[in-house]
Amino acid sequence: MMARHSRIIGLGAYRPRRSVGNAEIASRLGLSEDWIVKRSGIRHRGYAGPDEPLSMMAREAAAKALADAGLDPARIGAVVVATVTHLSQMPSLASQVAHELGAVNAAAFDMLAACAGFPYALAVASDLVKAGTADHALIIGAERMTDIVDPDDAATAFLFADGAGAVVVGPSERPGIGPVAWGCDGSRADAVGMTGHWRPELHGDPSVPWPRLGMIGWRVYRWARDDLATAARRAIEAAGLAPGDLDALIPHQANLLIIDELARQLGLRDGAVVARDIAESGNTSAASIPMAMERLLAAGEVTSGMTALTIGFGSGLAYAGQVIEIP
Template identity: 55%
Template sequence: MISPLRTPSMRHARLSAVGAYRPRRVVSNAEICTRIDSTEEWIESRSGIRSRRFAAPDETLPAMAEAAAGAALTEAGVAPERIGAVVLASMSNLVQTPPLAATVAHRVGAVAAGAFDLSGACAGFCHALAVAGDMVRAGSAEHVLVVAVERMTDIVDPADRSIAFLFADGAGAVMVGPSDRPGLGPVVRGAHGDMAAALRMTGSWADFRADPSGLPPVMRMDGRRIFRWAVDEVAPAAQRALDLAGVRPENLAAFVPHQANTRIIDLMVQRLELPDSVAVARDLVTAGNTSAASIPLALHGLRDAGAARSGEPALLVGFGAGLTYAAQVVLLP
């Protein structure tokens, strides 16, 4: 007779802390207009962005990730050696191996942690958060450090008028740990691989090394196509996340979508029929679109501004290249 396997009993998980790192350099729309044929007014009207942060040479992906992760660790009051795993989301890491998560785990002293990277583009943080919650609930890790970090300026063509004004740099991190009550709602995921060409990398590093006279691989985006998809497909997914969590729109304290574009955010607010009492994150006004890092950065900004309190419910929605999305309701740390 084969004896049954022992498995940890299921438990609840929650966000216990959030940390952030914003690069020192603030870049205005006026400065962006020195590189592309545009105006400050056009950029703000199309995106809502007034300024953004660009990382300096010393503000590397590991350095920014370490700073955000360290802030989350300090706030959580969790000793690094108690971290069971570090899950890192990024779409701008130019080094495929070793995983950046392993470097970050070492830098913050999480010497006993497993560490791996997750590639989910602008939805990466929400996918990583869902994985972390599952790990804690299943008992495979007591505490999981989720980090999202981007240097989008490394993969965006500064002369591309369609996206050069959108993307920026930064890092955010959260700690996920055990809880005596549910703190992370069910995740709603989806992927539309038939629309992969709407947001993609061009070329390859091998081709660029063979002929360095051209541009290195950079992002190209069909903004209109993604705009329609986000409103038509992602907004209903956000509603499903609310329904599965048993939370009505009027009971939300905050709505924290991926910081892609204020017009997308405003239309999602309308589709979800969110009342004025819900704090809506619009961190991109001064941070730009930081891809995977945008939601934890916006979450940190809302919390520090006092717009939402610890323990209140917030709807998180990530969406981007793939095209892929993930949404869930969480209790704020």
């Protein structure tokens, strides 16, 4: 049998209608706007309104990706949603989105790998397509981080935001998605996680706090500074390339300091594009990589056929990355 490869054939994103500047955040947290920019690179972030539930954002991003691919939803063989903010354990968000889109022939499941969720899901989708298990797979990263972030926590409230991004993965005659380099450093699992468990009785009980996202920022930064470039080089080498061969770097939009440090350590060639969507979108966890890719394409900073490294990392500490061809 001839080898079958995979590639991204469609891309879409949904950005909340409300954009929140640093002035609103800073005044509530007792911080300065300049401090937020220096610590994170963020100037604005999207907050979803009551009429923008997680399912709606995921569906809208997915519909745009399907339209971009020119693909009927009935031809999708698998729908995978990467998210940590679907506040019901079952049924999956993927099953709801698949139904609303009309992906009647698709398997559907959610993937929980936090900010590494998109590259994890992309690796699974790529293998499904290459193996022939699905001819086409729809991958969605969708988050309403405002549902789980404490608005009064100065360590997290200025960082996280809402949004969704999606890609369609299909078969290809040449590799368009490289081998994944992934892993998990469980020794640092307490660096990012939840402060408790969601239970129905929490609603309306003021004596029991609603579980929120908690983060020890310096532990995350040190891991990214010390280990992220190593994982990135593994992904680049697995694709048979060197860092100087990349046209673009599209990492998880965690923090501008981390993004710039990764780019520096990799030693990208002059003119290589680095995604910095965090400045206008904030940290959208599993949604950040496809949203950043969509912004680069819309702005003309990257074009179809370019080679880019996508890499994410988050709670666990889980991480994953692969070299892709820009759709």
